[in-house]
Amino acid sequence: MQLKDNGLRFSPVTVALHWVVAFALLGIFGLQLAIGHASGEALRTELGRVQNLLGLILFLVSIYRFWARITAYHPLPVGTPNPIEVIISRSVAVALALAMVLLPVAVWASRAAAGEGVELPGGWSIPTVLPVNAVLKEVVDVLFNIGASAFLAGLALHVFGAVKNHFLLKNDTLKRMLGKHVEL
Ligand code: HEM
Numbered sequence: 001m002q003l004k005d006n007g008l009r010f011s012p013v014t015v016a017l018h019w020v021v022a023f024a025l026l027g028i029f030g031l032q033l034a035i036g037h038a039s040g041e042a043l044r045t046e047l048g049r050v051q052n053l054l055g056l057i058l059f060l061v062s063i064y065r066f067w068a069r070i071t072a073y074h075p076l077p078v079g080t081p082n083p084i085e086v087i088i089s090r091s092v093a094v095a096l097a098l099a100m101v102l103l104p105v106a107v108w109a110s111r112a113a114a115g116e117g118v119e120l121p122g123g124w125s126i127p128t129v130l131p132v133n134a135v136l137k138e139v140v141d142v143l144f145n146i147g148a149s150a151f152l153a154g155l156a157l158h159v160f161g162a163v164k165n166h167f168l169l170k171n172d173t174l175k176r177m178l179g180k181h182v183e184l
Pocket of ligand 1: 175
């Protein structure tokens, strides 16, 4: 099996992990909505633990993914896009992968600085090694908000690019990311 991307195609690992990350993120957003609407404290806490577990999975997968992205060739684009668009779309993709490593760290650091642990289902928790410090929490929260806003803007651009390629340009960019073999 092809383990890493090359100039001609994405590896099946990249394709699978891309969608693991996308669905984990969707799960985190969905759980946030559910937590907002949950009736009791116990349910809210349990949903929060599942959300933390998804965040941990996202973080671990993304460490590999970011490393794999910057150490392998990105396959040639499908069709003949403008080179500026290619540079922008690839830079956005790398930034998205990096954000999925940094944002979970910021969540963990913010909670640690507030003296809260990151609890997981089954009574597990992620250790807090940072000191309780209100100023540190404030700084981390500001950085998180800036990073999260930039991430959401990048994600919107990324999904817009995928939709544009699929429906407007009618090429195989999205299908290739869904595992279709595309001859270049
Ligand atoms: C509905 C959601 C999404 C769609 C439709 C989508 C679509 C795509 C497509 C079509 C490509 C291939 C681009 C190419 O041929 O160069 C791609 C690549 C990529 N996407 Fe997404 N994407 C989505 C969500 C995400 C999310 C949530 C992230 C990260 C947080 C992400 C990060 C990446 C990265 C890093 C690449 C480069 C390939 C890799 O290393 O995985 N995408 N995406």
